[in-house]
Amino acid sequence: MENLKIDEGTYRHSLPIQIRFNDVDRFGHVNNNMYFSYYDLGKQEYLQSVLSKDFMQNDLVPVVVNIHADFFAPVYYADEIVVQTRISHIGDKSFVLQQRAVNTTKNQVVCQCSTVMVCYSLKLQASVSLPDEYRKNVSEYEQRAF
Amino acid sequence: MENLKIDEGTYRHSLPIQIRFNDVDRFGHVNNNMYFSYYDLGKQEYLQSVLSKDFMQNDLVPVVVNIHADFFAPVYYADEIVVQTRISHIGDKSFVLQQRAVNTTKNQVVCQCSTVMVCYSLKLQASVSLPDEYRKNVSEYEQRAF
C-alpha cells in the first residue's frame, strides 16, 4: 500500500495539543494510545475546516478503515506538541489522512500516522462517493490536484 | 445534606472492575478521576438490573446533580477492586446513589462516593417523578421501604 507511507512534504494544517495529566503513564511518558486522541483533534478540525463544514454534521461521516502509526520518541508531560494533518490521497469513496505529532520543545517528529477512511452515508447505511465539492476544497487547501 | 454521608450498612450489589494500564498515573497509582469511570460501571449495571431494564433505554435517563467523593488510599495496577452500589434515598424526582471502591487484595475501602441524580425525561426536557415501579423495584432489592 504505497499511499500508507509518509513521504516528505508540506503540512499546512497544524493544531497545538493540550496534554492532560492522565495522558501520562507510570513511566512518565505520554501513553501511546493518547496520540490517537490527539490525531482525532487534528482530524476533526481538518475535516470540518477543509473538506466541508457539513461533514460529520449531517448525513456524511468518515469511517476509519485502518490506522498505521510509527512511534519514534517518547513525549513527557512538560513537552509541547502539535499535530499536523493533511490528505495525501483521495479515491472514489475513500481517502488517506496523514498526520504527525511534532514535539515543538525539541523540534522532533515523535509519531506519524496514516488513516484510511471511507465516506459513509448514515441515511443509506453504505459507503458513498466523496462529493466533488469536498475534493475541490482539499485541492485548493493542499494546492495540488486530487 | 444528611443523605450525602455514607453510613454503615449492607451493599447487595458488587461489580469487579478491570483496571486498565492507562488508568495508572506517573506515581504508579490509579488516577483519582478513574474511580468515576468505575462508579459509572456500577451505576449502569445497578440502574438497569435493579431500577428497570427500560431506564436509559427509552425516555427516562438519570442526570447527575452532584458528586461527593472521599479518597482513603491509593490503588496500584496489580490490585483488584470491586465497586459496590446501593440507593440510599429516593425523593420525588431525585435519588441518592452511594458507592464505594473496595480493594479486595487488601480488604480495604479505598474510596466512597455519593451521587445525587434526577430522573429526566428526554421527551419533556424536564425532570419528572420517579415511576412508582422503579421505587418498588429498589425497595425489593434493597429490602427496605423508600
Place this chain on the structure above:
Amino acid sequence: MENLKIDEGTYRHSLPIQIRFNDVDRFGHVNNNMYFSYYDLGKQEYLQSVLSKDFMQNDLVPVVVNIHADFFAPVYYADEIVVQTRISHIGDKSFVLQQRAVNTTKNQVVCQCSTVMVCYSLKLQASVSLPDEYRKNVSEYEQRAF
C-alpha cells in the same frame, strides 16, 4: 465543612480547555467524568505557577482527600469552556481548591468543584505542613491573607 461551599468572588486564574472528541458521550454531552480531567489541567497549572515551581517536582505532592462537584448544565462538543481555579482556604497540612467550568460560548457556569488536598512528602511518606513560602505565594496571587 463551610469551606466546601463555593461563595461568590474573584477567580484570577483561568485556563481554556481543549475538548476532545471522545470526551463526548452517546447523548452528545461532555461526559461528567471529563470535568475532573479538565479540573486537573487547571489544578496543575495553578499549583506550579502560583504555589511553587518545585511543587510536584521534588518531594512534596498534593494528595486529594475529597471532591465535591455540582453539575448545572450540559456541555456540547462545539462549546468552548475555561476552567477557573483559586485556593479558598489553607490549613496547616491541607488546603481547599475551588474550581469552576465556564461555558464561554453561552457565558454560563456549567460545573463547580471543591477539592480538599493535603501536602504530602514522598520521602517521609506522611502529610506535612504546607511550606510558609507556598502560603505567601498564594496570598500574593489571591491578594488576601491566609
Place this chain on the structure above:
Amino acid sequence: MENLKIDEGTYRHSLPIQIRFNDVDRFGHVNNNMYFSYYDLGKQEYLQSVLSKDFMQNDLVPVVVNIHADFFAPVYYADEIVVQTRISHIGDKSFVLQQRAVNTTKNQVVCQCSTVMVCYSLKLQASVSLPDEYRKNVSEYEQRAF
C-alpha cells in the same frame, strides 16, 4: 512487512473486556481509540503470563515501534468482546504481537491489530536482545518454534 499481515491460525490467549460507558462516542459506537486500551489489557496479560513475570517489573520493558490496525465493524455498549493475543514473530531485539477483538455477541472479528515492539533496557537506555528464556516460554505456549 510480511509479518504485519494477520494470517489465519490459532489464538490461545483470550481476555474478556469490560466496556466502559465513556468508551462510547456520540454515534453510540465504541470509539476506535478505545480498542488500543483493550489491546493493552491483552498485551499486559500475555507478556506477563507468557513471556515472563519479570517483564515490565524490572529492567526490561517493551517499547512500541509501530501499530497497524484494521477496523471491520462497529461495537455497541451492550456488546461483549474479547481480545485475543499471540506472538507471531520474534527477531533479535524485536517481536510482533498480533491481536484481534472479537464481538462474542455476534461471533464477529471487529478489529485486528499488529504491534511491533522492541525489548528495551531501562538501565542501559537501549534496545537489547530478547532473553532466550522469553523466547522459550513463547515457543512452549504457542506450540511452535521461534
